[in-house]
Amino acid sequence: MKLVIAGVSGRMGRMLVAAADAAEGVDVAAALVRPGHDWVGHDLGRALGGAERGVIVTGDAGAALGSADALIDFTAPDATLAYAQEAARRGVAHVIGTTGFDADQIATLEAGEARNVTVRAGNMSLGVNLLTQLVRQVAAALGEEFDIEIVERHHRHKVDAPSGTALMLGEAAAEGRGVAIGDVSDRGRDGITGPRRAGDIGFAAIRGGDIVGMHDVVFAGPGEIVTLSHMATDRSLFARGAVRAALWAQDRPAGRYDMLDVLGIG
Numbered sequence: 001m002k003l004v005i006a007g008v009s010g011r012m013g014r015m016l017v018a019a020a021d022a023a024e025g026v027d028v029a030a031a032l033v034r035p036g037h038d039w040v041g042h043d044l045g046r047a048l049g050g051a052e053r054g055v056i057v058t059g060d061a062g063a064a065l066g067s068a069d070a071l072i073d074f075t076a077p078d079a080t081l082a083y084a085q086e087a088a089r090r091g092v093a094h095v096i097g098t099t100g101f102d103a104d105q106i107a108t109l110e111a112g113e114a115r116n117v118t119v120r121a122g123n124m125s126l127g128v129n130l131l132t133q134l135v136r137q138v139a140a141a142l143g144e145e146f147d148i149e150i151v152e153r154h155h156r157h158k159v160d161a162p163s164g165t166a167l168m169l170g171e172a173a174a175e176g177r178g179v180a181i182g183d184v185s186d187r188g189r190d191g192i193t194g195p196r197r198a199g200d201i202g203f204a205a206i207r208g209g210d211i212v213g214m215h216d217v218v219f220a221g222p223g224e225i226v227t228l229s230h231m232a233t234d235r236s237l238f239a240r241g242a243v244r245a246a247l248w249a250q251d252r253p254a255g256r257y258d259m260l261d262v263l264g265i266g
């Protein structure tokens, strides 16, 4: 599989190169950065501080995707929207790990996703995807007297909140309750907020240090609290999941898939 990695200079981009190298049958054929980035025109291996690889880093998505089989993209919402168009135009499977999309951006992505093979997930780990199933089940079993709060913790560099994972977990909880997340989501409390609205699903974000990613789904009920948790201890976890998704995506019919499809636990 000829793989293109977007955002290769980023935290996840670097992890993705290592994960692709470790995977069988995966060839990093091209590496993308923002046009005008310092790395453009440099050898990928050298840019990463290692040996020459014979892959020249580029900012030109069209050229990079020319003869590719898959694009893995952990970048930023505006970049991912542009890459999605280019990947669809060229029939290159698109694995999207980027988070932080607003509602309009999601609508734009969804409109295009039917035309191409796209795997999109706010979290590529087995554990979190399994957790979404458990959250759905627990939310369905516990009544509205259990308040649902999602607490996520990430490193100080993270730019979006709530995390993509927290949103996935919130959606799973809402599905379990049979409600639309948009109707019950409470994403920020400050000042005199008044008492908690019954049935809301609350989100809280903590940012600090080098926390890879921690998520708690708290079901706070009368006299007892149930907490479902996941902690990522190494972000190579997400990169391995993304490479697995790109391999899985080969020869699939066009459409939008998620990691439950890839992992076969949907």
Ligand SMILES: NC(=O)C1=CN([C@@H]2O[C@H](COP(=O)(O)OP(=O)(O)OC[C@H]3O[C@@H](n4cnc5c(N)ncnc54)[C@H](OP(=O)(O)O)[C@@H]3O)[C@@H](O)[C@H]2O)C=CC1
Pocket: 006, 007, 008, 009, 010, 011, 012, 013, 033, 034, 035, 037, 074, 075, 076, 078, 079, 096, 097, 098, 099, 100, 121, 122, 123, 124, 125, 160, 164, 235, 238
């Ligand atoms: N789904 C999952 O499992 C996971 C998802 N993520 C998500 O992946 C994304 C990236 O995370 P992380 O690697 O930590 O972030 P970084 O900021 O370290 O990397 C982002 C990369 O994308 C590039 N980029 C940003 N904007 C553009 C643009 N407009 N055009 C081209 N390139 C661009 C950056 O380049 P430059 O430096 O030039 O801005 C950088 O190389 C985030 O949305 C994060 O939430 C992260 C981990 C797991």
Ligand SMILES: O=C(O)C1=N[C@H](C(=O)O)C[C@H](O)C1
Pocket: 099, 122, 123, 154, 158, 162, 163, 164, 165, 166, 212, 213, 214
């Ligand atoms: O930005 C990160 O680092 C992460 N982002 C994803 C998210 O928004 O949930 C996944 C993971 O938690 C790490």
